[in-house]
Amino acid sequence: MTLSLSDPTWYPIASSEDLPYRHVYQGQLLGRELAVWRADDGNVNVWENRCLHRGVRLSIGINEGGELKCQYHGWRYANRSAGCTYIPAHPADAPARRIQNRTYPVREAYGLIWSSANDQQAFRPFAGAEGHDWFALRPMPVNAAPEDVLAALVGLAPDDQPADLLPGLAVRFGGTYYFVQPVDAGRAVIRGLLRERPADPVAALRHYNELLSKLRDRLERSASRKPAPEPLQPAYDKVSADLATMPDIAIPRGNTVTVVVKRKWTSADGVIGFELAARDGHLPTFQPGAHIDLHLPNGMTRQYSITNGPGELMSYIIGVKQESASKGGSKVLVETVREGDLLSISEPRNNFPLRRDATRTVLIAGGIGITPLLSMARFLDKSALPYELHYFTRAGETTAFRSELEALHGKVIFHTGLPRSEIGTTIAAALGQWSMAQHVYVCGPGPMLETVRATATAQGWPDESIHFEYFKNDKIIDSSSSFDVELARSAMTLHVPSGKSIMEVMREAGLTVPSSCEQGACGTCLTTVIEGEVDHQDVYLNDSEKRANSCMMTCVSRAKSARLVLDI
Amino acid sequence: MAITLYDFELSGNCYKLRLLMSILKLRYDIVPVDFYPGRQHKADWFLRLNPFGQLPVLKDDDLTLSDSGAILAYLARKYDDTGLWFPDDPAITAEVLRWHAVADDITSTASAARLALGFFYDFDVAKAQKGAHRIFRLMDEHLWFGEREGRDWLCGPAHPTTADIACFPYVMLSEEGGISRQDYPALRRWTDRVRRIPGFTVMSGVFPAGRALEEA
Known part of the structure; x- marks a missing residue:
């Protein structure tokens, strides 16, 4: 029998006991090295043992419970998806492209971790697997060809109990099962299971360990007399240059995912929590600060921040404010969507990335603005990074996600029902004077954002250290100007009359233009400006970005000059 | 008290002392000895400190000591x-010294392979690697059954001893000698535990471990 790199059989690759929390196990199957780790939620990850960045083994990395951090340059990958969540060399950017490590199928069953080289076969329990309290023996690595190891195991069968060969390099006699893990052409691990837990477990483990050690020594003596088989040669895909560089802007993906409303509950007075679960497997990777577009039954689209912590990909939890002045978005969600309903969401997008290299991180939330900051606090919490979270609410009953916040280990301060006059001084005290490597993240109602930005600036915080995300643009858009736009790449010049946006004019001309909020808040339609002076009317770009005049939002912003040249 | 360590930064045997002194929060001075490529450990001035011509040497006031285990x-x-690191109990002392001897065997195998591959020493690499694998197999078995029996460390007590410090560096640096630890999962888990000892410090090639779940 020759081993094949494309063998779809499921083999055991570790014992459950090999994977304590916060450990990374080094394994190998059919020539491919594996980094295997258990997240704090119990999920077992089986990944190619290679960081996408510089190829360093992830088995020497750090298991932080929800993310695995590469030891070399600190790239982080999420539990379940193996998607990259953070690149320390680009601390201010979200790794927006699909940087995702190679994962292998995994199943934990009968005291063993099972995996396969590909997903061509569904996991099937071995014959007679169900209904027993399986007991795993000490695994025995052997430097011999897997088929020779199997043959030797068959020879262990007592005379009165013939060996019963099972599919996938396995053999059984009575209640003893041996599985041979084909590590490589000349290497194997014997993984034994007993159908019943023995009366004296340690004595039984020692007995079998001695038996298998002797078998191993015999096999290795005989293997050393033969020429060593050629190791398998798995191909490692090179990382594309596309993945190895950071994008200039976050490019929206446009894909949608169907989710089921698993839970809907009142988190606080006027705030409804929704748990949106994947129908099958897990949801896409997100980073702290990311949001999804939720496509509502009435045809509207609304953005909601993900509140989850690192590696929590089985469902996204969002908070929806039941606003009286709602245009119909949250109203529809709150009033008509029920548990069990299906909804369509976009893949997560991050316009509010969190740096993880700050010496001090201040998170300031107002009302429903807590949602992205809860996610940020959870990520910082898991990495034991210092942070202070200030949460302003009108009254105690409107404090959403209180129990989730109280479960955090950082400094979480609730400011409830402060008079308007005290909010400013409280924010000023919370911020303090700026010093190197301090960052503030703020999310909340417009006036509060303005207060934080103005106070921070007055207290010496530079623009780059003030991070904010607007949910909506409260400004009144002045669309009275008229001008020409030259689309450099499309070789087309269009006239934008007063009353119409650049985006509307481009769409009328047959161009496909990505957009989401269409009010200058979400950043989806960010476009590079080549020439001309922009009349910025969005709330997405900060003041220095606006002054730079190098990009704009085509949904609301216009031209001060008679002509704009855009990179479209 | 004034402790001086005659030290080579890339030496695992010197690192053993830096590691224990870091755990015990001891202050000490360092005199660098250019082991490679300068071969200063064979220079006259060093041989007067340790006629065996081996690092490390430690001076504590007027006392001059050599041999990392000692x-x-x-x-x-x-x-x-x-009194936990080298317990004053006859049976445990014997147990600790037994592992100090294993540590020397690890030095003559795993460290020799590393010196051959990284420092161009004329050693038999294949023989050194084979010897290290033999020891790692026995350590893995010992530690695997230890986990089943509620023992986290090389010796019996419920806390680490100098035996763990003595064996750790050249196990952790084995890959620099071409010796993979893939086949020794219990040995790998023990290296996590050693790296989580309060006061642990690193050296080149020895990476920190993340926090344990109970500390998180």
Whole structure:
């Protein structure tokens, strides 16, 4: 029998006991090295043992419970998806492209971790697997060809109990099962299971360990007399240059995912929590600060921040404010969507990335603005990074996600029902004077954002250290100007009359233009400006970005000059 | 008290002492000895300190000591007020010294392979690697059954001893000698535990471990 790199059989690759929390196990199957780790939620990850960045083994990395951090340059990958969540060399950017490590199928069953080289076969329990309290023996690595190891195991069968060969390099006699893990052409691990837990477990483990050690020594003596088989040669895909560089802007993906409303509950007075679960497997990777577009039954689209912590990909939890002045978005969600309903969401997008290299991180939330900051606090919490979270609410009953916040280990301060006059001084005290490597993240109602930005600036915080995300643009858009736009790449010049946006004019001309909020808040339609002076009317770009005049939002912003040249 | 360590930064045997002194929060001075490529450990001035011509050497006031295992025992007996690192119990002392001897065997195998591959020493690499694998197999078995029996460390007590310090560096650096630890999962888990000892410090090639779940 020759081993094949494309063998779809499921083999055991570790014992459950090999994977304590916060450990990374080094394994190998059919020539491919594996980094295997258990997240704090119990999920077992089986990944190619290679960081996408510089190829360093992830088995020497750090298991932080929800993310695995590469030891070399600190790239982080999420539990379940193996998607990259953070690149320390680009601390201010979200790794927006699909940087995702190679994962292998995994199943934990009968005291063993099972995996396969590909997903061509569904996991099937071995014959007679169900209904027993399986007991795993000490695994025995052997430097011999897997088929020779199997043959030797068959020879262990007592005379009165013939060996019963099972599919996938396995053999059984009575209640003893041996599985041979084909590590490589000349290497194997014997993984034994007993159908019943023995009366004296340690004595039984020692007995079998001695038996298998002797078998191993015999096999290795005989293997050393033969020429060593050629190791398998798995191909490692090179990382594309596309993945190895950071994008200039976050490019929206446009894909949608169907989710089921698993839970809907009142988190606080006027705030409804929704748990949106994947129908099958897990949801896409997100980073702290990311949001999804939720496509509502009435045809509207609304953005909601993900509140989850690192590696929590089985469902996204969002908070929806039941606003009286709602245009119909949250109203529809709150009033008509029920548990069990299906909804369509976009893949997560991050316009509010969190740096993880700050010496001090201040998170300031107002009302429903807590949602992205809860996610940020959870990520910082898991990495034991210092942070202070200030949460302003009108009254105690409107404090959403209180129990989730109280479960955090950082400094979480609730400011409830402060008079308007005290909010400013409280924010000023919370911020303090700026010093190197301090960052503030703020999310909340417009006036509060303005207060934080103005106070921070007055207290010496530079623009780059003030991070904010607007949910909506409260400004009144002045669309009275008229001008020409030259689309450099499309070789087309269009006239934008007063009353119409650049985006509307481009769409009328047959161009496909990505957009989401269409009010200058979400950043989806960010476009590079080549020439001309922009009349910025969005709330997405900060003041220095606006002054730079190098990009704009085509949904609301216009031209001060008679002509704009855009990179479209 | 004034401790001086005659030290080579890339030496695992010197690192053993830096590691224990870091755990015990001891202050010490370093005299760098250019082991490679300068071969200063064979220079006359060094041979007067240690005629065996081996690192490390440690001076404590007027006392001059050599051999990493012996110095570990000295530091623990003299400066560890808890008495845990080198316990004053006949059976445990024997157990610890047994593992100090294993540590020397690891030096003559795993460290020799590393010196051959990284420092151009004329050693038999294949033989050194084979010897290291033999020891790692026995350590893995010992530690695997230890986990089943509620023992986290090389010796019986419920806390680490100098035996763990003595064996750790050249196990952790084995890959620099071409010796993979893939087949020794219990040995790998033990290296996580050693790296989580309060006061642990690193050296080149020895990476920190993340926090344990209970500390998170």
